[in-house]
Amino acid sequence: MKFFIIIFFTLFAYLNYSIGNFYFRALNISGSSLKISWLLYILATVTIIAAPIVYRKYPQKYPGFFYNSLQWVGYIFFGIYSVLAFFMLIDQVGFFFYHHLGHPDKEKQSLVLVVLANISFIVTIVVSWAGYFSATKNPELKRISIPIENLPDDFHGITILQMSDVHVGQTIKSRFVNSLVKMSNELSPDIVVLTGDLTDGAHSELAHELIDFKKINAPLGKFMIPGNHEYYWGFDKWITHWEELGFVPLLNEHKIIQKNDSQVIMAGVHDYSAHRIKKTYLSSPSMAINNAPENLVKILLAHQPRSVYEAARVGYDLQLSGHTHSGQYFPFNILIYLFQPYVKGLSRHKKTWIYVNQGTGYWGPPNRFGAPPEVTLIELIKADVVLKEKA
Secondary structure: OHHHHHHHHHHHHHHHHHHHHHHHHHOOOOHHHHHHHHHHHHHHHHHHHHHHHHHHHOOOOOOOHHHHHHHHHHHHHHHHHHHHHHHHHHHHHHHHHHHHHHOOOHHHHHHHHHHHHHHHHHHHHHHHHHHHHHHHOOOEEEEEEEEEOOOOHHHOOOEEEEEOOOOEOOOOOHHHHHHHHHHHHHHOOOEEEEEOOOEOOOHHHHHHHHHHHHHOOOOOOEEEEOOHHHHHOOHHHHHHHHHHOOOEEOOOEEEEEEEOOEEEEEEEOOOOOHHHOOHHHOOOHHHHOOOOOOOOOEEEEOOOHHHHHHHHHOOOOEEEEOOOHHHOOOOHHHHHHHOOOOOOEEEEEOOEEEEEOOOOOOOOOOOOOOOOOEEEEEEEEEHHHHHHHHO
16 A cells, blocks of 8 residues: 555656646746746645645544635645646647657747647636636536336326535535525425435534535435445445435335335445445345336436446336536546446436436536536426327
8 A cells, every 4th residue: 555655646746747847848937937936836736635635634523724725725726737737748749749740940849839838728727717616606407307118197297306426525515515405495306316425524524514404305205325435434324324314325225105006116226336345335236126016117326327237237217327527627528438338418228218417516626617516307207298299
């Protein structure tokens, strides 16, 4: 473990040096200005490293001004650095081809490098600034209707409010939670589901930040599943806490939702990768419907979209997921498509619908450029009614 930490920080230090060296040289910063720039740059780098270490090693239930400021500053710079690193790579690749294919003289090379660096720096500031305001405002409400085959008449038109990836922790606190609860109750959904990554921190420090979730109203039930982050911070305590808040945890299990004489199945699973932490945390959509009545509509709560492969195989009608954040901010909202089969919105895998909420909060950098936070209000409708309307 120590060897891994040494390697990580060595690579991190080298990357940060490369970023600073590239932009300072390209922008022709020299003399005392260069020294001041390096000093400020190193201080910013220190906050990036210090923020998560302090949060993990010295947790605070009621953190003060300087503690909170370190978290905000560290993660804001983390976001800026990550975008600068991406543009540095693009600039260097582009400059490489320009240099070897165009054979420009040194004066033109310097001019092109200055132009590329200035454009990259300006775009990074715009992405970071706009992304910050997108991340810290109230989430967008997305409404969607999903046609479900064999949906009972009693369940035609019921609504499910989905929140995912809230990430209460370093910079997201009870004020944000309160706004979510207010939004949910104003919409009056029949069912509320939380699809994982709800907290980033220990129960002893964050439980009080979540207390307003107890005020959420949902006549047909409130359900939750863990995301990968729940397993990092004391899984058992968090599951117990969500039960105390009135939510039903679904861990490879299901519940029957009853409305009049009709029923549907609400199932949930451990996170797709949780078995790496503990073998008994294996995620199993098939196990989740063991002994469930046949021929009922089945809904699966699964944090990661990748669960849809097994969900489709065992006959779920709908899967609700999160995890991806839709990449959260540029350029990751483009790169995310390389790692997840479904990234955001409504899709269909074989006969199973899957909706991916792109995150109600954010993880790490307060930046949601190009992927605004969302709360989703899902209406279930009978598929045969949709077909008749189209006909």
